[in-house]
Amino acid sequence: MGLSHRGLQLLSNIATNDKHGENSPYFDGWKAYDTNPFHPTNNPEGVIQMGLAENQLCPDLIEEWIRNNPEASICTAEGVNWFRYIANFQDYHGLPEFRNAVANYMSKTRGGKVKFDPDRILMSGGATGANELIMFCLANPGEAFLVPSPFYPAFIRDLCWRPRVQLVPVECHSSNNFMITREALEDAYKKAKEDNINIKGLILTNPSNPLGSTVDRETLRSIVSFINEKNIHLVCDEIYAATVFRAPCFVSVSEVIQDMEHCNLNLIHIVYSLSKDMGLPGFRVGIIYSYNDEVVSCGRKMSSFGLVSSQTQYFLAALLSDDKFVDKYLGESARRLEQRHSHFTKGLEKVNITCLPSNAGLFCWMNLRGLLKEQTFEGEMMLWRVIINEVKLNVSPGSSFNCSEPGWFRVCFANMDDQTVDIALKRIRAFVGKETGSKPVEHKRWKSNLRLSFSSRRFEENVMSPHMMSPHSPMPRSPLVKAT
Numbered sequence: 258m259g260l261s262h263r264g265l266q267l268l269s270n271i272a273t274n275d276k277h278g279e280n281s282p283y284f285d286g287w288k289a290y291d292t293n294p295f296h297p298t299n300n301p302e303g304v305i306q307m308g309l310a311e312n313q314l315c316p317d318l319i320e321e322w323i324r325n326n327p328e329a330s331i332c333t334a335e336g337v338n339w340f341r342y343i344a345n346f347q348d349y350h351g352l353p354e355f356r357n358a359v360a361n362y363m364s365k366t367r368g369g370k371v372k373f374d375p376d377r378i379l380m381s382g383g384a385t386g387a388n389e390l391i392m393f394c395l396a397n398p399g400e401a402f403l404v405p406s407p408f409y410p411a412f413i414r415d416l417c418w419r420p421r422v423q424l425v426p427v428e429c430h431s432s433n434n435f436m437i438t439r440e441a442l443e444d445a446y447k448k449a450k451e452d453n454i455n456i457k458g459l460i461l462t463n464p465s466n467p468l469g470s471t472v473d474r475e476t477l478r479s480i481v482s483f484i485n486e487k488n489i490h491l492v493c494d495e496i497y498a499a500t501v502f503r504a505p506c507f508v509s510v511s512e513v514i515q516d517m518e519h520c521n522l523n524l525i526h527i528v529y530s531l532s533k534d535m536g537l538p539g540f541r542v543g544i545i546y547s548y549n550d551e552v553v554s555c556g557r558k559m560s561s562f563g564l565v566s567s568q569t570q571y572f573l574a575a576l577l578s579d580d581k582f583v584d585k586y587l588g589e590s591a592r593r594l595e596q597r598h599s600h601f602t603k604g605l606e607k608v609n610i611t612c613l614p615s616n617a618g619l620f621c622w623m624n625l626r627g628l629l630k631e632q633t634f635e636g637e638m639m640l641w642r643v644i645i646n647e648v649k650l651n652v653s654p655g656s657s658f659n660c661s662e663p664g665w666f667r668v669c670f671a672n673m674d675d676q677t678v679d680i681a682l683k684r685i686r687a688f689v690g691k692e693t694g695s696k697p698v699e700h701k702r703w704k705s706n707l708r709l710s711f712s713s714r715r716f717e718e719n720v721m722s723p724h725m726m727s728p729h730s731p732m733p734r735s736p737l738v739k740a741t
């Protein structure tokens with residue numbers, strides 16, 4: 258039961274404002290999925306979840322490592338000797354082995370071109386916690402961060418809800434593949450100044466969510482020059498660093514500043530996480546790497562509110578310092594992502610659907626402008642509702658990413674198995690065929706031997722609450738719960 262109006266009055270402004278983002282119409286898609294989730298045998302006509310930026314392509318590699326390294330867990334016969342020490346560990350600096358391993362791993366995922374100092378690594382609950390924490394360190398309530406659009410929708414929750422920072426979009430356009438130009442940065446900055454908004458920094462997601470593309474070296478240099486000239490911070494969310502599956506390779510801000518003569522390092526901060534690159538969103542491992550000593554010192558104290566559990570740190574210290582495993586994992590993960598991406602985009606091309614050229618991420622930025630009844634955001638919403646209710650795919654409309662042009666949709670492709678991707682492609686092709694008058698693809702009954710295709714996680718990006726979990730959802734039963 259919801260809170261009554263009088264009940265709400267008893268709570269704080271933060272508790273009762275809507276910056277958590279859950280009231281957006283975007284959630285209709287999640288609800289549609291949640292009340293009617295696709296299952297290959299139990300519910301083959303259900304909604305396929307393509308709104309979840311999860312990397313489920315390589316868990317087998319981690320499982321194999323776990324089997325071969327039982328001592329890496331304190332909850333096995335082989336590892337239990339460490340149980341007391343690790344269970345009691347609570348230093349907010351984190352286990353030294355963990356910080357060393359993360360620094361080493363971050364260097365590997367940036368092509369070995371930069372070294373990271375383990376003493377500058379701060380922990381938080383996922384990149385979600387990291388982005389919030391860095392805002393608490395850098396901006397006062399009411400101050401603002403520039404953010405190139407389209408952008409990750411939950412930045413509104415992470416930056417605006419509790420830190421009460423404002424977001425000022427830097428509009429990017431399809432005419433140049435949504436590249437961030439100096440002109441667009443200057444325009445947004447100038448406009449904010451005219452509106453008396455104090456800009457404290459710029460937050461950049463590289464590789465981009467939702468575009469699935471990387472920011473090139475020249476653009477990064479120009480962004481670093483821009484923030485230096487304005488004397489504002491640059492927060493680079495590099496959560497998708499190791500999802501780059503084809504050229505051009507990923508260039509981290511850490512590499513760019515290494516080669517620049519004039520850069521105030523106190524302005525540079527990197528946010529990272531193992532949620533996407535390693536497919537471990539449930540572990541809640543978020544990292545802040547700041548070049549600013551004050552931020553490191555204050556952020557470390559603040560990290561008390563969202564530490565990574567020592568059990569997880571201990572396990573990851575062992576996993577990530579196994580160089581042989583990490584090299585194999587990164588290579589294989591990129592190969593599987595490339596394969597999935599090519600398969601998916603080629604499937605779309607068969608009905609002339611194009612996507613923005615991309616080389617990274619767990620999604621495509623699909624161009625459906627040709628299917629809009631009118632070139633407006635209302636037209637986009639109309640099409641989106643048809644896709645959810647009739648085509649039965651939960652994709653995400655561009656407007657939820659603050660895209661400045663209607664008709665773009667983000668489609669996630671790495672959170673399901675091969676068979677489910679093919680079913681989704683068939684549905685899209687049948688729908689587009691019907692819409693454009695070309696011969697629709699025959700609608701066959703789906704094979705009944707498909708594997709269970711998605712995880713139990715039902716909330717991501719714009720924050721889902723547990724109350725949205727449906728009894729119909731295909732959640733695997735935990736071995737800890739006794740069968741009734």
Ligand SMILES: Cc1ncc(COP(=O)(O)O)c(C=O)c1O
Pocket residue numbers: 310382383384385386409462466494496530531532538542543717718
């Ligand atoms: C750009 C970006 N930043 C942060 C996050 C949050 O990640 P985490 O699960 O590590 O909190 C996401 C998740 O989708 C993301 O896409």
